[in-house]
Amino acid sequence: MYRSYWGLSRPPFPAGPDTEGFVTCPPHRAALLKLRHTIEAGLGAAALIGEIGTGKTTVVTRLGEELSETFEPFVHVVFPLLNTAELIAWMAVELGADQHLLETADDGADVALRVLRNQLTEWSRRDRHPVLVIDEAHVLNNSSTLEVLTLLLNFRNPPRIDFTLLLIGHTSLAGLLSRVPQLSDRLSLVSQLPPLSQSETADYVSGRLAAAGCTRTPFAPDALATLHTLSGGTPRAIGRLCDLALLVGYADGLDTIRGDHIHDVALELPRAVLRQAS
Numbered sequence: 512m513y514r515s516y517w518g519l520s521r522p523p524f525p526a527g528p529d530t531e532g533f534v535t536c537p538p539h540r541a542a543l544l545k546l547r548h549t550i551e552a553g554l555g556a557a558a559l560i561g562e563i564g565t566g567k568t569t570v571v572t573r574l575g576e577e578l579s580e581t582f583e584p585f586v587h588v589v590f591p592l593l594n595t596a597e598l599i600a601w602m603a604v605e606l607g608a609d610q611h612l613l614e615t616a617d618d619g620a621d622v623a624l625r626v627l628r629n630q631l632t633e634w635s636r637r638d639r640h641p642v643l644v645i646d647e648a649h650v651l652n653n654s655s656t657l658e659v660l661t662l663l664l665n666f667r668n669p670p671r672i673d674f675t676l677l678l679i680g681h682t683s684l685a686g687l688l689s690r691v692p693q694l695s696d697r698l699s700l701v702s703q704l705p706p707l708s709q710s711e712t713a714d715y716v717s718g719r720l721a722a723a724g725c726t727r728t729p730f731a732p733d734a735l736a737t738l739h740t741l742s743g744g745t746p747r748a749i750g751r752l753c754d755l756a757l758l759v760g761y762a763d764g765l766d767t768i769r770g771d772h773i774h775d776v777a778l779e780l781p782r783a784v785l786r787q788a789s
Contacts, residue, residue, distance in 0.1 A: 513761035520724030523757075524750035528569040530576055534718035536711045538704055542570050543577070545702045550574075550582055550642055550675045554699035555667055558648070558678040560685055561704030564747030567679050570704065571644055578642070582675075584634070587644045595656040599623035599663075602643055606630035620659050627663070631672045640673040649680035649687060657691040664697045706744030709736060715746060716753060729757060733770035741777050741785055748785055752777060 514522070523532065533539075542559055549557040561567050568589075575585040586605040591598055600623040604610055608626050634641050651657060666672045678684065682703065688695040695701075707715055713735045720729065730738070734756070742748035755776040760768045777785060 513757050514723075516761040517729055517757055518725055518727055519720075522754075523719045523723035523725065524754040526750075528572045530569065530573045532719055532722035533569065533573050534715050534722070536707055536715050536718075538707065538711070539566055539570055542567075542702055542704050543574055545700060546570070546574050546677060547577065549677070549699050550578065550640070553640075553673065554675075556664055556676040556678070556698050558680070558684060558688065558698055558701045559704060560649075560680055560682045560701060562682060562706065562745065564745040565704045565706060566746045567704055568646060569746075571646065571677070571679055575642075575644075581638070582640045582642050584639075585642045585644070587646065589646045591645050591647055591651060595653060595659050596620040596623050598645075598656060599627050599659060603627040603630050606634065606641060620655075624659060624662065628666050628672070631666060631674050634674070635672050640675065642675045642677065644677045644679060646679045647681075648678040649684040652687065654691065657687070657694050661691070661694045661697065664694075707739070707746065707749070708744060709739040712739040712742070712744055712749060715749060719750075719753075729760065729768050731767050731769045734768050734773050737770035737773040741773065743785070751780055755779065 514520070521532070525532075535543075546557060546559060548554070559567055559570065571587065575587065578585065584606055586602055588598070588602065593601060596619055599620055600608075603623060603626045606627070608630050631641060645651070660676065664676060667674070678688075678698075685701060688698070688701065716730060716735060716738065730753070738749055738752055742752060752773060756768050756773055759765075759772065759776055765772070
């Protein structure tokens with residue numbers, strides 16, 4: 512609605528992961544490079560943790576786009592609220608196993624695990640290195656599921672089957688992993704994606720706007736400072752504040768959005784969006 516007013520060619524702050532307008536702020540770039548190194552160096556497994564809305568899924572989506580075809584299939588489990596057998600069966604099917612496996616997942620995780628191993632072996636024979644990503648991994652509070660993931664990593668032992676397992680989740684995932692040392696010991700790293708600093712917040716906003724074709728400077732310096740304060744440096748909250756501020760700025764015919772405008776639009780957002788600043 513406000514795109515032509517601000518000279519935008521596309522929405523600068525979409526609700527979902529947006530890799531087309533991906534801004535390489537230092538925390539995001541560092542996380543991306545660490546995950547790429549884990550995969551390309553054949554380190555086996557890693558975890559990326561962070562608070563809600565810090566951009567973990569966007570980083571992972573970008574990762575899948577940047578990897579060469581050698582590191583395919585790229586299996587991204589977004590909603591892992593499945594029992595152990597169903598989770599393993601789902602990944603096996605994504606790797607090419609018969610869809611019927613999902614219908615018979617109740618036969619047990621051991622059956623699904625054998626099928627998954629066969630699929631991984633087949634991809635290794637084709638000189639491919641699959642990447643298995645489990646997003647929202649902090650919900651995997653079933654110890655048996657985590658134990659099975661440890662068994663999965665044992666497939667990398669001689670005779671070697673090349674693949675990478677990435678666990679992505681809330682910071683609470685770190686505590687969960689600490690209770691399963693067999694799995695945490697197999698991770699090459701547990702990288703934390705922190706909120707953006709004030710300068711990184713300003714760069715994030717300007718980068719998003721530039722990627723959307725904006726040649727103006729809609730946000731005054733005090734607005735950018737207020738954005739950081741109210742959002743706590745969380746990209747999702749920054750995006751929602753900016754989106755609503757641009758809409759209000761268009762409706763009110765503003766040339767520049769200032770700090771008091773950001774405060775005003777923040778009153779219209781659910782408190783949960785700004786939880787980082789509470």
